[in-house]
Amino acid sequence: MDKSEYRAVIKFLVLEGQSAEQVEERLTAVYGESSPSSATIKRWVMEFQRGRESLEDDARSGRPSTSTSPENIDTVHKLVMENRRITLHETTGLSYGSIHNIIHGKLHMSKVCARWVPRMLTDDMKLSRVTISGALLTRYNAIPDDFHFRIVTSDETWVYHYDPESKQESMEWKHATSPKTKKSKATRSTKVMTIFWDSKGVIHIDYLPHGTTMNGKYYAKLFKQRRQSIKVKRRGKIRRGILLHQDNAPVHTSRIAMTAVQECGYELLPHPPYSPDLAPSDFHLSPRLKKHLRGRIFEDDDELTAAVEGWLGDQNVDFYRSGISDWQTRWNKCVELGGDYVEK
Template sequence: MNLIHFFGDEAPSRTSVYRWYGEFNRGRSSLQDEFREGRPKSVVVPKTIDAVRELILQDRHVTYREIETILGISGTSIHSILHKHLTVKKICSRWIPYKLSIGPKKGRVDWSKEMLKKYDRGASKHVYDIVTGDESWIYAFEPESKQQSTVWVFQDEPNPTKVVRARSTSKQMVACFFGKTGHVATVPLEQRRTVNSEWYTTICLPVVFQEIRKTNRQRRITLHQDNANSPTSAQTTAFLSTQNIELMGHPPYSPDLAPNDFFLFPYVKNKLRGQRFSTPEEAVAAFRMHVLEVPYSEWQKCFDNWFKRMQKYIDLHGEYFEKQ
């Protein structure tokens, strides 16, 4: 009680007093810590911090356990060095479609500036003239993602497991076209063929244009397509010149600027994951059904986001950016 009276909160505990009493009884006379072999109380010193920094610079994938093994320090000390002293964090690498050089970056920026000006940043009524299209494979079975397979589990239940299954080799390619007001046409390829200029100009595009001009044969159409061989071939160019079609153009190496790639295909295919279809044709029918169920507001949002992406690429000087 006297210790508490004189020292307040800094007074030693009863356990500490008993321990000291025992130490003095066995002949100890110094209040200094005795020398003990082994590692010091703290290894978080400039030398160790520099050693951890060097390990990271040598290998950006180095793990806690590898640092602990190499330097012989505890996980607690490593955590302190990494987050308090070096202020580093471990993040996933950003996946990009291509390694862009200066030329393609400039092309993306120039095209984006041109489109933003031409269509008044998406506010022009002529945005409704744009029809965008692209092709993709539809599989009879596409396994669901890990995120889609998550389920609630009670404390007394075992963790669920699922056998990994690869997507099927049974597939069919489809071309899908849409505008700001919604879906225009989905045209499947038969017999698993890939797109060529003949199919594109004699089967696919005529179906698309006929659907658009069902109620107005003179309706203005601005076609947006990627830079694949078929859409840019001489045969396709000649065909489009006879159809009174304006081409919107598209910058090279830019799937992230194609509405099918950043919106429609991921949106619909995510709904098809985990479902098993007996034939590719059945899978295509399900694909078309989901496309037709896309709400009007989502088509509008897609086009609004398209023009926002253009501005984003200008701000980033043509670099890819993470999905927003």
């Protein structure tokens, strides 16, 4: 809570005629340990009792600061531009606070980490991404409802018996005297899962048996199982013609898998290489599923699969449809960015 908001509460209670002790009691009851100190409360009660109206601090007297002069700002800016990894202590002879104020308050700069990408895209790769995105965008915009009805997308992902939370996800607020929380680096048992889904929901899920390798032969076998699932769950979809989307993983592009696609009569949509940002399973479904599972411990495969299928079943149609709709938004952004990766 901002300090001016505390002062507003104190002012209100003083106008009600309450004493400093009563004001402190009320604030402590409501805000607990985050309440202002007793001395601060008494000082502001006295100020408001004397008729003070402003909630802001009084302006400080003394010489104006010269540390943020145009010359110092220009000097710091040049140093940062010459070495973008420079630390605040390495810049100039100014105090740490002054340098911090110049960089953040005057130059409006912040230090960020580089973003990991699947691959540094070449010009040819970017051209491929723009060309394919433009073609799919044109097809989608022609008859959006037809695209939503006919599309089926799939991908493999790993799910874990235990996937520990990241440092950022496990951060908690604590007092200086509070004990630090701990978490163990438990062994993660994995399970490979293939999900086939469309704009209405999940069509088919396959869990790779332990000791089995995901290869072209195994993946091709899934097409027959998936075709039967589509017949049962999506009447009329096969008759209209399936638009199949998958990435360019070797198991997907193997000769036996491509033969299975043709035998099933599916139309395979193009997908640019090294482009998980343009695959709905990668940018929409899998990240949200894994976030739900992260930090939980599953004793065996049955518990894990129950959690996976329970979460997938809890998502409504809008969740799956938005995954396909966001795809169209990403094609647009990819074209606008000249083929660079789309972040969001």
